Amino acid sequence: MSPDSTAATDRLRVALDVSAVPERPVGAGHYILQLATRLSARPDIGLVLCSRRADRDRWAPLVAPGDLLAAAPGPRPLRLVWEQVRLGSLVGSSGAAVHHGPHYTMPRRSPVPSVVTVHDLSFFDAPEWHERSKVALFTRAIRRAARDAAVVVCPSRVTADGLDRWCRVEAEVVVAPHGVDTARFRPEEPAPGADAALLSGIDTRLTSGRPLLVFVGTLEPRKDVPTLVRAFAAIAGRHPEALLVLAGGRGWGADAVDAAVAASDLGDRIVRTGYVVDTAIPALLRAATAVVYPSLYEGFGLPALEALACGAPLVTTRGTAMEEVAGAGALLVPPGEVGPLAEVLDDILGGGGDDRAASERRSIGFEVAAAHTWEASAEHHVAAYRSAVERGG
Amino acid sequence: MLLLAEQLRRSAAGGIGTYVLGLLQGLDALAAEDPDGAPELVLTASRPPSGSGADPLAALGHQLHASVLPGPVLTRMWDLGVVRAPSGIDVVHAVSVATLEPGAAPLVVTVHDLLWRRIPEAYPPRGRRWHEAALRRALRRADRFIVPADVVASDLVEAGASRDDITVIPMGSDHMPPPDVPAARAHLARLGVHGPFLLCVGTLEPRKNLPRLIEAYGRIRDQLPEPWPLVMVGPSGWGEQVTTGEGVVLAGSVSATELAGLYASARLVAYVPLIEGFGLPPVEAMSVGTPVVASPLPSTGGAALEVDPHDTASIAAGILHVATDEPTRRDLVAKGSARSDALSWKSIARRHLDVWDQVCRRDPGAR
Numbered sequence A: 001m002s003p004d005s006t007a008a009t010d011r012l013r014v015a016l017d018v019s020a021v022p023e024r025p026v027g028a029g030h031y032i033l034q035l036a037t038r039l040s041a042r043p044d045i046g047l048v049l050c051s052r053r054a055d056r057d058r059w060a061p062l063v064a065p066g067d068l069l070a071a072a073p074g075p076r077p078l079r080l081v082w083e084q085v086r087l088g089s090l091v092g093s094s095g096a097a098v099h100h101g102p103h104y105t106m107p108r109r110s111p112v113p114s115v116v117t118v119h120d121l122s123f124f125d126a127p128e129w130h131e132r133s134k135v136a137l138f139t140r141a142i143r144r145a146a147r148d149a150a151v152v153v154c155p156s157r158v159t160a161d162g163l164d165r166w167c168r169v170e171a172e173v174v175v176a177p178h179g180v181d182t183a184r185f186r187p188e189e190p191a192p193g194a195d196a197a198l199l200s201g202i203d204t205r206l207t208s209g210r211p212l213l214v215f216v217g218t219l220e221p222r223k224d225v226p227t228l229v230r231a232f233a234a235i236a237g238r239h240p241e242a243l244l245v246l247a248g249g250r251g252w253g254a255d256a257v258d259a260a261v262a263a264s265d266l267g268d269r270i271v272r273t274g275y276v277v278d279t280a281i282p283a284l285l286r287a288a289t290a291v292v293y294p295s296l297y298e299g300f301g302l303p304a305l306e307a308l309a310c311g312a313p314l315v316t317t318r319g320t321a322m323e324e325v326a327g328a329g330a331l332l333v334p335p336g337e338v339g340p341l342a343e344v345l346d347d348i349l350g351g352g353g354d355d356r357a358a359s360e361r362r363s364i365g366f367e368v369a370a371a372h373t374w375e376a377s378a379e380h381h382v383a384a385y386r387s388a389v390e391r392g393g
Numbered sequence B: 001m002l003l004l005a006e007q008l009r010r011s012a013a014g015g016i017g018t019y020v021l022g023l024l025q026g027l028d029a030l031a032a033e034d035p036d037g038a039p040e041l042v043l044t045a046s047r048p049p050s051g052s053g054a055d056p057l058a059a060l061g062h063q064l065h066a067s068v069l070p071g072p073v074l075t076r077m078w079d080l081g082v083v084r085a086p087s088g089i090d091v092v093h094a095v096s097v098a099t100l101e102p103g104a105a106p107l108v109v110t111v112h113d114l115l116w117r118r119i120p121e122a123y124p125p126r127g128r129r130w131h132e133a134a135l136r137r138a139l140r141r142a143d144r145f146i147v148p149a150d151v152v153a154s155d156l157v158e159a160g161a162s163r164d165d166i167t168v169i170p171m172g173s174d175h176m177p178p179p180d181v182p183a184a185r186a187h188l189a190r191l192g193v194h195g196p197f198l199l200c201v202g203t204l205e206p207r208k209n210l211p212r213l214i215e216a217y218g219r220i221r222d223q224l225p226e227p228w229p230l231v232m233v234g235p236s237g238w239g240e241q242v243t244t245g246e247g248v249v250l251a252g253s254v255s256a257t258e259l260a261g262l263y264a265s266a267r268l269v270a271y272v273p274l275i276e277g278f279g280l281p282p283v284e285a286m287s288v289g290t291p292v293v294a295s296p297l298p299s300t301g302g303a304a305l306e307v308d309p310h311d312t313a314s315i316a317a318g319i320l321h322v323a324t325d326e327p328t329r330r331d332l333v334a335k336g337s338a339r340s341d342a343l344s345w346k347s348i349a350r351r352h353l354d355v356w357d358q359v360c361r362r363d364p365g366a367r
Helices: A003-010 A028-040 A053-062 A076-093 A132-148 A157-166 A194-202 A225-238 A254-264 A278-287 A302-309 A321-329 A338-350 A355-371 A374-391 B014-033 B071-080 B125-141 B150-158 B181-190 B210-223 B256-265 B280-287 B312-324 B326-342 B345-362
Strands: A012-017 A045-052 A068-072 A098-101 A114-117 A151-154 A172-175 A212-216 A243-247 A270-274 A290-293 A314-317 A331-333 B002-004 B042-045 B063-066 B092-094 B107-110 B144-147 B166-168 B198-201 B230-233 B248-252 B268-271 B292-294
Touching: A012 A028, A012 A076, A012 A374, A028 A045, A028 A053, A028 A374, A045 A053, A045 A076, A053 A068, A068 A076, A076 A098, A098 A374, A114 A132, A114 A374, A132 A157, A151 A157, A151 A374, A157 A172, A157 A321, A157 B125, A172 A374, A194 A278, A212 A225, A212 A278, A212 A302, A212 A338, A225 A243, A225 A254, A225 A338, A243 A278, A254 A270, A278 A302, A290 A302, A290 A338, A302 A314, A302 A321, A302 A355, A314 A321, A314 A338, A321 A355, A331 A338, B002 B014, B014 B345, B071 B125, B107 B125, B107 B345, B144 B150, B144 B345, B150 B166, B181 B248, B181 B256, B198 B210, B198 B256, B198 B280, B210 B230, B210 B312, B230 B256, B268 B280, B268 B312, B280 B292, B280 B326, B292 B312, B312 B326
Parallel strands: A012 A045, A012 A098, A045 A068, A098 A114, A114 A151, A151 A172, A212 A243, A212 A290, A243 A270, A290 A314, A314 A331, B002 B042, B002 B092, B042 B063, B092 B107, B107 B144, B144 B166, B198 B230, B198 B268, B230 B248, B268 B292
Antiparallel strands: none
């Protein structure tokens, strides 16, 4: 046997279902894209990708020609049926030793063991944040994954620990935190003046030198932006220069944000950028006096980690995945409460905080960011795949 | 005075929900008599249910401190100590072992039972783990406990509480709305029940001892003047499905007015759980003048015909006797109304006020 073919047979063949990744990936889609990229670069993994038929071009560069199964239909209902009736046998004939469903679901009948990623438990904890049809679909999927998958992957301990509050858990549960791309999310701008050029294109107030409190994320109920607006309104009079920047597309909770902004009577000091392109986000985080991520609930909370990687002071919520990830690198406030958040913002804007403590938080933040690479995340996943193969179907 | 009212956000608020509403009813009655002596009440709970319409808790007529967090998330934040009582509160009252960090205020916790310790097999493992962890937090956080019966006080002492910190206050009985007998009758008619019937109320779960009750009923059905059906009201809990017998009718969940109507029109109420911290259904039945056959329970106060819940023959004999013997029925109805009169929510609320006063005096200012 030649050395090459030995290497090829030593590779663990993994079938990763990338059919759920939308055109413009955010959140879970971003995770799947990063994971596929890192796995494809590993010599010990033989990656097989299952994508939508129409999405072939995006994935083809990542795998050997025969290892892209671009067979999934486009519309979600059809795709979920396809996953149940067709994907299992496709995975079997691809020679994969393990299947990974990176977004809650797995095929019903699969000849190989399954690994399933459960991102968060909000379908159980807060069904009112989701469309009703999705709640039924995903609570069922999560229950099945907990029972029938060989391994369930969660991005945070808080999610992993919560699983058995809602489900009978027979799978092995592993925590594989997400990564942050520190080549993009870093304290230095890529070239002198590059950040200012990007930011002034969004809103000239962003480069006016005024203190900026920055929120990045979709305006949806769980992000609790209204509480941030109220906290800002409580202290805005004491810091007349400061601006609040809400950078994110309108989700279905945006009306509550509109109402809070209207009630604050601070429309001229609240900069609403709408959806911000990926490339501008690091610039925005670097320009921030503080980044505020007041989310009530996240599976991981990547924007918090991205803020730390840029060296931005971070205010986020206690008792959440963000506390677990950012730890002592962030200022923590109870979720959903205006008073404590207002106090922290007042300290930051007034320079009343402890400088030494702030610089200590900043260096802890860099350590946290450095420890959270997508390579490390991929490593956790590979361990999960090997464990799944050992445990069998 | 901050009252944790999260239980009222649940779709099935159960016995603890009844307790909260009864307590509020009693406090409102006291406030109507003596507006100056009444405590200023603040209710706290998770976010209101989505959709339009007013918050149902706001309709209770007290200040409401509603979180933006959904119920499961808020209770976890309470458990973790992340979300605490707001400042400016003199006493915090937790209506069950789900507590929060009270901050500077003293905390009073009502413990309804510790049955998950006595009969672990009657609880799902997850529920057991949560109850145990919640109890440990309550023991750490609370200044005073209220329990509905001596037996619960003993269990709580065994769990680590000091007897001096425990006050026994029973539940009230006068919380039911006026009985809607026509609606109850209509509900029964849909199930094929027309004449007299026997009633059993409670969640269908293992500790309610329903298999023995059904077997006992089966033994004496032929000896009743007519084959009166046994109507079982209550939501399905967990555990094995109840196997019904001939004449047993599962009526599911009903509205409060229908339930009162069912109590009022039943020939008797049979309530034979193996164990119970208090046991509300007997006093509810007594309050509308219906005789009760029951296990030895703290709630009955000698006003029910007592049977041995482990002995099917004893249950069967008790049911037959109360269903058919007129002097016994008259006696039970009289004793029952005396018992339920003694348990007015107004008197129960006054005893709570006394406890709140005591803890405030014991802890002047911050702890």
